[in-house]
Ligand SMILES: Nc1nc2c(ncn2[C@@H]2O[C@H](COP(=O)(O)OP(=O)(O)O)[C@@H](O)[C@H]2O)c(=O)[nH]1
């Protein structure tokens with residue numbers, strides 16, 4: 241239950257992101273769902289980006305899960321994801337902030353989903 | 359087995375899931391957050407790390423991070439696929455003011471927060487409650503019952519925590535799935551009431 245610190249997290253973040261500390265777009269919530277678009281060539285990508293694309297080829301995962309699986313801080317993961325969306329390797333499926341209007345419906349569905357687990 | 363680069367493929371979400379929501383599980387150290395998330399999560403709980411400056415800014419907000427002193431804040435989280443369409447993520451986080459930038463980020467778009475408290479150390483929960491209230495996040499309070507912790511009458515706990523009359527106060531056992539699910543249900547039921555009441 242105590243996840244081991246892994247080596248990836250020890251890579252200096254500014255090396256991984258090529259010196260940038262800010263994502264090129266600000267659409268990534270921790271629960272934004274991300275998946276790979278398909279078979280764009282991965283040549284020229286950094287090893288971390290290749291890992292992300294390969295991880296995301298199998299299906300959708302949240303930004304937090306990608307960060308957790310790769311052992312990279314969320315902030316750094318966002319920068320890399322942002323680049324990979326720009327380059328067409330990744331796409332997003334759903335973000336967090338729910339529009340106010342359908343919020344009641346969404347909450348009702350969440351509630352029903354939880355009750356069904358009892 | 360906990361290596362982030364585990365060779366087994368990660369559990370991907372079903373293709374039908376289009377909506378992701380999050381709820382924060384907040385409380386002081388050792389109140390039971392990790393246990394709670396582990397009990398409810400359908401995936402092996404994961405941990406993400408965020409690097410913060412001493413001023414409490416996340417590294418992705420900085421132009422340069424080279425020579426700043428950073429600390430690492432760990433958050434664990436779990437996942438529950440609730441319906442064909444909806445996945446719920448639970449994020450466990452200590453309610454600490456000095457991490458307020460991280461908080462802004464986590465709290466933005468969150469449905470609400472479940473604050474875990476221990477009756478043996480109620481005063482240690484005040485900081486967490488302050489942070490949640492400052493974020494304007496609606497919340498419910500769950501007393502995570504530890505053996506040996508005193509059990510106070512509900513109104514005494516309410517008074518000690520200065521809870522608004524409508525705020526749910528429930529008891530749970532973070533090791534028990536049913537009891538933990540019920541605490542989440544109380545929270546979401548409360549959120550629904552709040553949203554339905556608003557014009
Ligand atoms: N008796 C009892 N022990 C618990 C309960 N929840 C957590 N614990 C124990 O309390 C300790 C701290 O819990 P943990 O989940 O790590 O707390 P965190 O620091 O808030 O994540 C662990 O040893 C748990 O096994 C509970 O509901 N009842």
Ligand SMILES: [Mg+2]
Pocket residue numbers: 391392393434450
């Ligand atoms: Mg913990």
